[in-house]
Amino acid sequence: MARLSEENVRLAKEIIGRYPRARSATIPLLHLAQEQDGHVTNEAMAHIGELVGATSAEVYGTASFYEMFKFEPVGKYLINICGTMSCALMGAEELMHHAEHRLGVKLGGTTDDGMFTLERAECQAACTEAPCLQVNYRYRFRVTDADFDSLVDDLKAGRLNDEIPAHGTVARVRQHIPVDRGVGAVPPEDVTEAPTWMDGKAAL
Amino acid sequence: MTTTEPTPEVVVDPNAINITINGRPVAARKGELIIAAADRSGDYIPRFCYHPRMSSVGMCRQCLVEVEGPRGPMMVVSCMTPVAEGQVVRTETDQVKRAQEGIIELLLANHPLDCPVCDKGGECPLQDQAFSHGPGESRFIEEKRHYEKPIAISDLVLLDRERCILCDRCTRFADEVAGDALIHFTSRGNNTQVQTFPDEPFSSYFSGNTVQICPVGALTAQPYRFKARPWDLEKTESTCTTCSVGCRITLESSRDELLRYQGVDSDPVNHGWLCDKGRFNFESVKSDARLSNPLVRDGASLVETSWSSALSTAASIITSALRSGGATRVAVLGGARGTNEDAHAWAKLADALAIDSVDAQLGDGLPAAVLAYPQATIDDASRASTIILLSPDLKEELPILYLRLRDASEKKRSRILEFAPKGSGLTRYAWKSVPYMPGNQATVVASTLSESSVSAQMAKGSVVVVVGRSNLAESDEYTMAALDAVMAAHPSATVLPVLRRGNVRGALSAGLGRRDAVDILTDAANGEIDCLVLVGSDPIADFPDTDLARRALAAVPNIIAVDTFATASSAKATVLLPAAAFGEKDGTTTNLEGRVTRLARKVTVNGTSRPDWMVALELADILGHDLGATSVAEVHADLVSSNPVFGPATRAALSAHPDGVVLAPLATAPSIPVAPPVAEKPGFGHRLVVGRKLYDNGRNVSESPSLAPLAPGSALHMHPLDLERLGAADGASVKVSGDRTSIVMNVVADDSVQRGTVWAAWAQSGANIGELIDATKWVNDVKVETL
Numbered sequence: 001m002a003r004l005s006e007e008n009v010r011l012a013k014e015i016i017g018r019y020p021r022a023r024s025a026t027i028p029l030l031h032l033a034q035e036q037d038g039h040v041t042n043e044a045m046a047h048i049g050e051l052v053g054a055t056s057a058e059v060y061g062t063a064s065f066y067e068m069f070k071f072e073p074v075g076k077y078l079i080n081i082c083g084t085m086s087c088a089l090m091g092a093e094e095l096m097h098h099a100e101h102r103l104g105v106k107l108g109g110t111t112d113d114g115m116f117t118l119e120r121a122e123c124q125a126a127c128t129e130a131p132c133l134q135v136n137y138r139y140r141f142r143v144t145d146a147d148f149d150s151l152v153d154d155l156k157a158g159r160l161n162d163e164i165p166a167h168g169t170v171a172r173v174r175q176h177i178p179v180d181r182g183v184g185a186v187p188p189e190d191v192t193e194a195p196t197w198m199d200g201k202a203a204l
Numbered sequence: 205m206t207t208t209e210p211t212p213e214v215v216v217d218p219n220a221i222n223i224t225i226n227g228r229p230v231a232a233r234k235g236e237l238i239i240a241a242a243d244r245s246g247d248y249i250p251r252f253c254y255h256p257r258m259s260s261v262g263m264c265r266q267c268l269v270e271v272e273g274p275r276g277p278m279m280v281v282s283c284m285t286p287v288a289e290g291q292v293v294r295t296e297t298d299q300v301k302r303a304q305e306g307i308i309e310l311l312l313a314n315h316p317l318d319c320p321v322c323d324k325g326g327e328c329p330l331q332d333q334a335f336s337h338g339p340g341e342s343r344f345i346e347e348k349r350h351y352e353k354p355i356a357i358s359d360l361v362l363l364d365r366e367r368c369i370l371c372d373r374c375t376r377f378a379d380e381v382a383g384d385a386l387i388h389f390t391s392r393g394n395n396t397q398v399q400t401f402p403d404e405p406f407s408s409y410f411s412g413n414t415v416q417i418c419p420v421g422a423l424t425a426q427p428y429r430f431k432a433r434p435w436d437l438e439k440t441e442s443t444c445t446t447c448s449v450g451c452r453i454t455l456e457s458s459r460d461e462l463l464r465y466q467g468v469d470s471d472p473v474n475h476g477w478l479c480d481k482g483r484f485n486f487e488s489v490k491s492d493a494r495l496s497n498p499l500v501r502d503g504a505s506l507v508e509t510s511w512s513s514a515l516s517t518a519a520s521i522i523t524s525a526l527r528s529g530g531a532t533r534v535a536v537l538g539g540a541r542g543t544n545e546d547a548h549a550w551a552k553l554a555d556a557l558a559i560d561s562v563d564a565q566l567g568d569g570l571p572a573a574v575l576a577y578p579q580a581t582i583d584d585a586s587r588a589s590t591i592i593l594l595s596p597d598l599k600e601e602l603p604i605l606y607l608r609l610r611d612a613s614e615k616k617r618s619r620i621l622e623f624a625p626k627g628s629g630l631t632r633y634a635w636k637s638v639p640y641m642p643g644n645q646a647t648v649v650a651s652t653l654s655e656s657s658v659s660a661q662m663a664k665g666s667v668v669v670v671v672g673r674s675n676l677a678e679s680d681e682y683t684m685a686a687l688d689a690v691m692a693a694h695p696s697a698t699v700l701p702v703l704r705r706g707n708v709r710g711a712l713s714a715g716l717g718r719r720d721a722v723d724i725l726t727d728a729a730n731g732e733i734d735c736l737v738l739v740g741s742d743p744i745a746d747f748p749d750t751d752l753a754r755r756a757l758a759a760v761p762n763i764i765a766v767d768t769f770a771t772a773s774s775a776k777a778t779v780l781l782p783a784a785a786f787g788e789k790d791g792t793t794t795n796l797e798g799r800v801t802r803l804a805r806k807v808t809v810n811g812t813s814r815p816d817w818m819v820a821l822e823l824a825d826i827l828g829h830d831l832g833a834t835s836v837a838e839v840h841a842d843l844v845s846s847n848p849v850f851g852p853a854t855r856a857a858l859s860a861h862p863d864g865v866v867l868a869p870l871a872t873a874p875s876i877p878v879a880p881p882v883a884e885k886p887g888f889g890h891r892l893v894v895g896r897k898l899y900d901n902g903r904n905v906s907e908s909p910s911l912a913p914l915a916p917g918s919a920l921h922m923h924p925l926d927l928e929r930l931g932a933a934d935g936a937s938v939k940v941s942g943d944r945t946s947i948v949m950n951v952v953a954d955d956s957v958q959r960g961t962v963w964a965a966w967a968q969s970g971a972n973i974g975e976l977i978d979a980t981k982w983v984n985d986v987k988v989e990t991l
């Protein structure tokens with residue numbers, strides 16, 4: 001729980017290099033921070049501010065706009081049960097009750113072992129597969145109580161480790177952009193030459 | 205008419221735009237917003253988020269108006285929509301009224317309506333507009349949103365999130381105007397709220413402005429909370445004299461007690477903004493520590509007495525000093541904290557007695573000759589294509605000037621070329637910031653100006669030099685030589701002198717800068733002064749060389765002090781006369797540009813205090829000189845008629861121009877620069893740089909309970925690498941030695957300090973850096989050792 005690690009600072013600088021303005025990298029860097037600690041720490045937000053040239057308050061203001069950034073520790077698995085119309089009609093409320101019993105926590109709570117946090121989400125755009133849920137944003141469709149139990153068992157036993165990484169990791173595949181393709185943190189109005197990869201073909 | 209007159213030449217102004225508002229033609233300017241044009245035409249459009257000094261954001265939607273469009277009338281946000289040729293605007297149709305009522309109803313859905321206990325009640329735009337443009341009732345019956353009330357977002361400002369209408373004024377101000385984006389909207393939707401970062405307060409020098417511009421009572425100021433209702437406040441317009449920027453303010457009081465200052469929008473000066481030091485130091489005016497009756501020495505103690513006996517004691521001290529050794533045995537220090545009239549009266553008294561040892565500065569400014577250069581106004585500086593800084597840290601010393609220059613740089617009107625011994629508040633906005641080692645300023649300036657990129661930049665347009673004292677531990681000659689280097693390289697440059705103390709320019713222009721305080725105090729220390737008059741000055745606290753000040757004051761047999769508070773220097777006084785403070789006297793003041801504005805009296809003086817001018821006139825009277833005036837108005841009239849510099853600042857001119865009248869530069873020729881030696885690099889040790897922080901031990905801070913805790917205290921700032929080399933940890937105590945003595949200070953790692961130098965703030969509690977400054981030296985070096 002801290003500032004970004006050395007390795008992540010390296011990645012952060014690479015990410016910043018993709019944007020004409022450093023502050024545009026704020027959201028990707030917040031994901032990086034959440035991946036590192038499972039949630040976004042204050043230290044990481046202050047660090048991101050330093051990296052992109054914003055105040056901590058600006059980073060916090062941006063981050064807190066998004067429900068998916070967590071500022072308090074959450075479980076390794078964040079389970080979002082959809083509560084919107086189609087799912088509700090198809091038994092989402094009952095599923096939520098079952099989940100609360102099975103996990104032994106109230107909606108919004110985290111299990112004592114730090115494994116699961118239970119949340120309700122708005123429509124996840126899988127209405128045809130209602131009721132649905134997401135575990136760390138990976139879908140499960142037409143979920144029955146029994147499905148839910150086996151999901152929890154599988155997660156506990158580590159049988160889904162390949163498919164579902166711990167909370168914070170959005171994707172395991174990381175995009176890398178070669179340095180010479182980054183635009184660098186140069187404001188657009190200061191760019192006077194076409195990027196090298198365009199071989200000078202662009203007219204500015 | 206049948207006679208044919210020559211057709212006047214029609215000049216088509218490419219920026220003129222004609223629109224119609226509520227059926228009447230209005231002449232507008234290209235790019236102007238509808239709301240601004242309507243303000244000029246007298247068609248008031250209600251608003252919450254729009255502020256003419258900040259960018260428009262269209263947050264509140266209260267300013268909707270109807271504009272005729274191709275498909276009939278449409279509703280537009282008048283604070284975001286610029287005027288267009290032929291535009292037809294209606295601000296009072298039923299449609300508009302319905303929109304306004306709708307917005308008010310929505311804003312009040314969550315607003316607590318706790319007006320009876322809200323500071324803003326009575327001057328609240330939401331309250332006012334709910335009456336004037338609201339529906340009168342609400343359809344909402346739901347429970348309102350609740351938050352903890354209020355939370356402190358800084359030591360000075362509290363936030364009640366329930367009252368906030370999310371207009372973005374405070375957050376926009378913090379970001380755009382102050383450059384301190386320490387508050388921001390957080391969360392989303394119904395939970396959106398203004399917040400600081402956890403544990404990082406909104407500690408901006410400009411935080412008080414957010415309280416003034418908040419259109420509801422969400423932001424309140426600690427020093428004013430629950431002190432008055434707006435309708436109990438009496439207001440009068442005046443000028444802040446805390447520093448020499450001279451921001452226009454209103455003094456607001458209730459039951460003869462100053463309770464609040466608010467910024468007034470003066471276009472050439474402060475744009476409505478104030479710094480927190482200027483805004484909140486009204487507390488010091490009503491401090492219990494104020495002197496209220498004259499005191500005369502009786503053996504070891506000072507005893508209260510009547511004005512007549514104190515004045516006659518003072519007069520006899522002056523008389524016997526004059527008799528024993530002539531006018532050279534009497535000296536006057538001070539006068540820069542008062543009004544022009546105060547300064548004029550004391551200058552006339554000095555004239556009458558032929559006293560030449562007079563200085564309004566305390567060895568902490570520049571020679572008065574700096575006022576004789578071709579001068580620039582603040583507006584000139586903020587429009588110059590190049591601003592050259594040979595100045596102290598403006599953010600710390602002249603905060604609103606800092607805002608104006610920061611704005612010039614942020615809006616890309618100007619490029620800032622800074623020369624400084626230590627990084628300043630403007631360094632991050634500077635086009636180029638050139639550090640110099642104290643002693644090398646002129647050389648570094650000359651060589652930088654000869655660089656081709658720099659001379660190309662300076663050739664682009666006007667150049668304004670902002671010049672002041674950036675280091676109290678270094679001779680002022682270096683800065684004057686640097687100024688001359690700029691003038692030699694660019695003779696058309698103009699100069700904005702930034703000296704310390706509210707009315708220093710007025711005092712020097714009135715004739716209170718006749719001899720350097722360094723020479724006067726040196727004479728005093730050598731026993732050549734018999735009577736020293738301190739007019740609102742405290743050399744022991746303010747003169748950079750504390751040791752010299754102490755020796756001087758100890759050697760003077762009789763000191764007469766005129767002051768609002770007892771000071772370290774007045775402790776040795778024979779006569780101590782209580783002076784009227786700011787807000788307790790009328791008059792005029794002169795800001796750093798030479799702009800004369802009116803000061804107003806709002807409250808009765810403390811005890812029997814008298815204004816400085818009156819003390820001078822009464823002393824003159826007892827000494828047998830009629831100075832020809834008996835009231836402040838007469839002193840002013842005399843100043844205007846007898847001192848050609850003040851000629852334009854007549855009563856009539858000041859009444860006609862509330863923003864003031866700008867004086868011409870002094871006529872005295874610029875000094876012949878003594879070429880100071882280029883100082884060697886410090887050998888073993890560090891060169892000393894002494895600057896200032898906004899909050900220090902000055903009485904207007906230390907006697908204002910809300911501001912006093914904000915002074916950072918004494919510390920020695922050192923570059924982190926120098927600190928590492930010294931082998932001391934950040935925060936450790938170190939021994940700092942000059943030739944005379946050594947002091948123990950806490951050391952702070954600070955990468956805005958140059959390697960090879962150390963920096964300390966003047967007048968902070970804890971170790972006094974003045975002990976290490978020798979005012980007779982060109983530069984001062986110190987040795988830093990671990991303990």
Ligand code: SF4
Nearest residue numbers: 368369371372374418
């Ligand atoms: S606190 Fe006041 S100024 Fe700030 S957003 Fe809320 S209503 Fe506007």
Ligand code: SF4
Nearest residue numbers: 444447450451479482
């Ligand atoms: S900048 Fe100076 S004049 Fe303006 S409010 Fe602050 S102290 Fe007063």
Ligand code: FES
Nearest residue numbers: 082087123124126
């Ligand atoms: S309602 Fe649940 S996914 Fe759309």
Ligand code: FES
Nearest residue numbers: 262264265267283
């Ligand atoms: S004043 Fe125009 S939207 Fe607020």
